[in-house]
Amino acid sequence: MSQRRTIVEKIWDNHIVTAQPGVPSLIYIDLHLCHEVTTPQAFQTLRDRGLKVRRPDLTIATMDHSTPTTPHNLPILDLVGKAQLDQMEKNCADFGIRLYNLKSDKQGIVHVMGPEQGLTQPGMTIVCGDSHTATHGAFGALAFGIGTSQVGQVLATQCLLQQPSKTYAIRVEGKLQPGVTAKDIILAVIAKIGIGGGTECVFEYTGSTIRGLSMEERMTICNMSIEGGARAGLVAPDDTTYQYIAGREFAPKGADWDAALARWRQLPTDHDAEYAHALTLDANELEPMVTFGTNPGMGIAISDNIPDPASVSDPIEKSDLVKALKYMDLQPGQPLKGHPIDVVFVGSCTNSRISDLRAAASIIKGRKVSPKVRMLVVPGSMQVKKQAEAEGLDKIFRDAGADFREAGCSMCLAMNGDQLEPGEYSVSTSNRNFEGRQGKGGRTFLASPLTAAASAIMGVVTDVRTLL
Amino acid sequence: MKFEKIESKIAVLPIDNVDTDQIIPARYLKSISKDGLGEGLFRDWRLNADGSPKPEFVLNKPEAKGVEILVTGDNFGCGSSREHAPWALVQNGIRAVISTSFADIFKGNALKNQLLPVVVPADAHAELLKSPWAVVKIDVVSQKVTLPSGRTVEFPIDAFSKTCLVEGVDELGYMLQQDPAIAAFEAKRVGSVNTLL
Numbered sequence: 001m002s003q004r005r006t007i008v009e010k011i012w013d014n015h016i017v018t019a020q021p022g023v024p025s026l027i028y029i030d031l032h033l034c035h036e037v038t039t040p041q042a043f044q045t046l047r048d049r050g051l052k053v054r055r056p057d058l059t060i061a062t063m064d065h066s067t068p069t070t071p072h073n074l075p076i077l078d079l080v081g082k083a084q085l086d087q088m089e090k091n092c093a094d095f096g097i098r099l100y101n102l103k104s105d106k107q108g109i110v111h112v113m114g115p116e117q118g119l120t121q122p123g124m125t126i127v128c129g130d131s132h133t134a135t136h137g138a139f140g141a142l143a144f145g146i147g148t149s150q151v152g153q154v155l156a157t158q159c160l161l162q163q164p165s166k167t168y169a170i171r172v173e174g175k176l177q178p179g180v181t182a183k184d185i186i187l188a189v190i191a192k193i194g195i196g197g198g199t200e201c202v203f204e205y206t207g208s209t210i211r212g213l214s215m216e217e218r219m220t221i222c223n224m225s226i227e228g229g230a231r232a233g234l235v236a237p238d239d240t241t242y243q244y245i246a247g248r249e250f251a252p253k254g255a256d257w258d259a260a261l262a263r264w265r266q267l268p269t270d271h272d273a274e275y276a277h278a279l280t281l282d283a284n285e286l287e288p289m290v291t292f293g294t295n296p297g298m299g300i301a302i303s304d305n306i307p308d309p310a311s312v313s314d315p316i317e318k319s320d321l322v323k324a325l326k327y328m329d330l331q332p333g334q335p336l337k338g339h340p341i342d343v344v345f346v347g348s349c350t351n352s353r354i355s356d357l358r359a360a361a362s363i364i365k366g367r368k369v370s371p372k373v374r375m376l377v378v379p380g381s382m383q384v385k386k387q388a389e390a391e392g393l394d395k396i397f398r399d400a401g402a403d404f405r406e407a408g409c410s411m412c413l414a415m416n417g418d419q420l421e422p423g424e425y426s427v428s429t430s431n432r433n434f435e436g437r438q439g440k441g442g443r444t445f446l447a448s449p450l451t452a453a454a455s456a457i458m459g460v461v462t463d464v465r466t467l468l
Numbered sequence: 469m470k471f472e473k474i475e476s477k478i479a480v481l482p483i484d485n486v487d488t489d490q491i492i493p494a495r496y497l498k499s500i501s502k503d504g505l506g507e508g509l510f511r512d513w514r515l516n517a518d519g520s521p522k523p524e525f526v527l528n529k530p531e532a533k534g535v536e537i538l539v540t541g542d543n544f545g546c547g548s549s550r551e552h553a554p555w556a557l558v559q560n561g562i563r564a565v566i567s568t569s570f571a572d573i574f575k576g577n578a579l580k581n582q583l584l585p586v587v588v589p590a591d592a593h594a595e596l597l598k599s600p601w602a603v604v605k606i607d608v609v610s611q612k613v614t615l616p617s618g619r620t621v622e623f624p625i626d627a628f629s630k631t632c633l634v635e636g637v638d639e640l641g642y643m644l645q646q647d648p649a650i651a652a653f654e655a656k657r658v659g660s661v662n663t664l665l
Contacts, residue, residue, distance in 0.1 A: 017653045018646060022627045026646055028653055031661060038550065040500035045640070054650075060663040066498060080498040087500045098663050119661055131549040131573060147551035147577035149639075157643045159650055163626065195485055196543035199572060229546065231572050250661045260659055295485050295546075316484050316541045323483070413494045413548075422517075434489040434547060436512050 004273035011142040024161040030124040034061035036088040038129030042152035043091040055158045056096040064109045069405035072102040108381020108407045111135035111349040118248025122237035122264040134225040137234030138218035144232040166276040171207035174283035179465040182217035183448035186224040187289035191299035198230030209283040215244040216355040223350045227296040236268035291446040293324035302463045308332035343426040344375040344456035348412035351429035352380030356449045361393045363453035364400045370459030375402035378410040414439045427455040471633040476536035480600040484541035491553040506559030531601045536563040539596045545574025554581045579629045592621040
C-alpha cells in the first residue's frame with residue numbers, strides 16, 4: 001500500500017474490529033481509565049443487564065474529582081461526595097477492577113496517574129469518562145473523552161462505535177522566549193482557532209518547538225485539545241517519549257520492551273501524509289498568555305488589552321463578548337495586567353505535575369504570597385506530592401504563605417469544597433474559565449504556573465518576565 | 469422508545485458556546501443515579517442564589533411550558549463530557565436542540581439519550597432566532613425541519629444513530645452481538661498492559 005498515513009490514521013486502522021457500511025466502525029480500546037463521577041450510572045447499567053466487565057485487566061480506576069484535598073486520613077465531611085467515593089469502592093470490588101483509592105500512594109488525577117504509572121503508551125486507544133483524556137495523546141496514543149453511556153459500552157465490550165476524525169496539524173516552530181511555556185502555546189492556539197475550531201478533528205502537534213518539549217509539557221498541550229473543540233490531540237512518539245516510559249511500573253520489560261519499541265517507531269506520520277486542516281504558530285513571537293473571558297478561547301498576550309465588543313461584527317459573538325465582560329466585570333480596551341486577584345490555584349490535570357510545581361516554586365522561592373491572595377498548590381497525584389516534598393517544594397510554598405494540599409482535581413471544577421466565593425478573581429493553571437467553573441460567581445483567569453506564581457506574589461495579574 | 473417526529477414551540481437561547489458547566493454545574497455531579505438531575509438544568513442562569521427564578525431567563529417564561537425544542541447559538545454543549553447535560557435537558561422535557569454546530573462529545577451523548585441535535589444552515593438558524601415561541605416541526609425519518617415560515621430544511625444525522633432513534637435499537641445490545649468479532653480481534657492483539665498485575 002503506497003498511501004501515506006498520519007499517526008491518527010495508523011492507530012485507527014490498527015484498532016478496527018468491524019467496519020460495516022451504514023454503521024460506525026467498532027474500535028477496540030486498549031486502556032479504560034475510570035473515576036468516581038462519570039461511572040456510577042454505567043456500572044448500574046451493567047448490574048441491570050446482568051453484564052460483567054469484559055476486560056478488567058485493561059481497566060483501572062482512581063478517585064480525583066470529588067476527593068477532599070485535606071489530609072486523606074481525616075473523615076470526609078461532604079456526605080454526598082463520600083457516597084460517590086464509597087460507590088466507587090463497591091463498583092471496583094464487585095467488578096474486579098484495580099482502584100487507587102484515597103489510601104493508595106498512587107492515587108491522583110486520572111490523567112496524571114496513567115502516564116506516571118507507565119499505563120499510557122504509544123499507539124494505544126485510551127478512553128475515560130472525562131473530556132481531558134487527550135492528555136495521554138502526549139505519548140502518541142489516540143485518547144479521547146466519552147460519556148457515561150459509552151463508559152458502560154466499553155466496560156461491557158471493550159469497544160466503541162466511532163466515526164473517523166478529520167486530521168488537523170498544529171505546527172509550532174522556533175524557540176520559546178524566557179517566561180513562555182507549553183501552557184502559553186496551547187492558550188495561543190485556542191485563542192487563534194476558537195473553542196469550536198477543532199470540532200470533529202484530532203490535533204497532531206508537530207514542529208521543532210513541540211519536539212523540544214518534555215513529556216510533561218506535551219501533556220499540558222494535549223490536555224487542552226478539547227478546549228479547541230478537538231476530539232483528541234497527540235504528539236508522535238520519539239526518544240523523549242521512550243525515555244519517559246522506560247522502567248515505569250506498567251511499561252513493557254526486557255524482550256517485550258524491544259518489541260514495543262519496534263512497533264512504536266512505526267507510528268509517526270509518514271512523510272508527505274495529508275491533513276484536512278493545518279495551522280502554524282511561530283514560538284519566537286509568543287508571550288505569556290492569560291484569558292480574560294468565560295471560555296478558554298478568550299485569551300490575550302499579557303501585554304495586550306482586553307478586546308472591545310465594538311470591534312466585533314457578528315451579533316451573537318458581540319453579545320457573547322459583552323456578556324463575558326459583564327460576568328468578569330472588566331472594561332474593554334484596558335490591560336488585564338495589574339488587575340487585582342483574590343486566589344491563585346496551581347493544580348489540575350493541565351498543570352499539576354512535578355515540573356509545574358518546580359516552575360511555580362522557582363518564582364515563589366525567597367518571596368511571600370501577597371497578603372491579599374489565597375494560594376492553593378494541589379499536586380496532581382500522591383507521587384507528585386511525595387516528589388515535591390523530597391525536593392523541599394512544599395516548604396518553599398508554605399514558607400511563602402501558600403497552602404500545599406493532597407492530590408485531586410480540587411478547584412479546577414470545585415466539586416470537592418475547594419472553590420471561589422462569588423465575585424472572587426483567580427489566576428488558575430487549570431483548563432476552563434467558564435462561568436462558575438471554580439465556584440458559583442467566581443471569575444477565572446487561566447494562565448501558566450509561572451504566571452500564576454508571579455501573580456500570587458504581586459497580588460495582581462502579573463507578567464512573570466518582570467520577576468525572572 | 470421510537471423517536472420519529474417532534475412538533476413544538478421553540479425556546480430561543482441566542483448564546484454561542486453554551487458549555488456543559490452552564491447546562492448543569494459540577495456540584496450536581498455527585499449523584500450516583502440519574503434521578504433529579506433536571507433540577508440542575510441551567511441552574512445558575514435559571515435561578516437566583518436564594519433559589520427564586522430569574523424571570524428573564526427563557527425557560528422561566530410562561531410560554532416555555534411544554535416546550536420540547538431549544539434553539540441555541542453555535543457550538544452548543546462544549547466543555548466537559550458529562551452525560552448529565554443531556555440527562556438534565558431530557559428530564560425537563562427537551563427532545564431536540566437546534567443550532568449551527570454541536571460539540572462532539574455532547575452530540576454523541578445526546579443521541580444516546582433520545583435528545584436530537586439538529587444542525588441547520590445559517591439562514592434557517594437566523595429565522596429561528598427571530599421566531600421565539602413559533603411552532604417548528606422536526607421529522608427524523610425524512611431529516612427535515614419545517615421552519616415557522618413553512619420552508620423546510622434538511623439536517624444531517626448518521627445512518628446508525630437515525631436507525632437507533634427511529635427503530636428504538638439498543639446500541640449496547642448491538643455491540644454485545646459483535647462478541648465473535650471482538651474475540652477474534654483480541655486473539656490477534658499484541659502488546660498490551662495488564663492493570664491487574
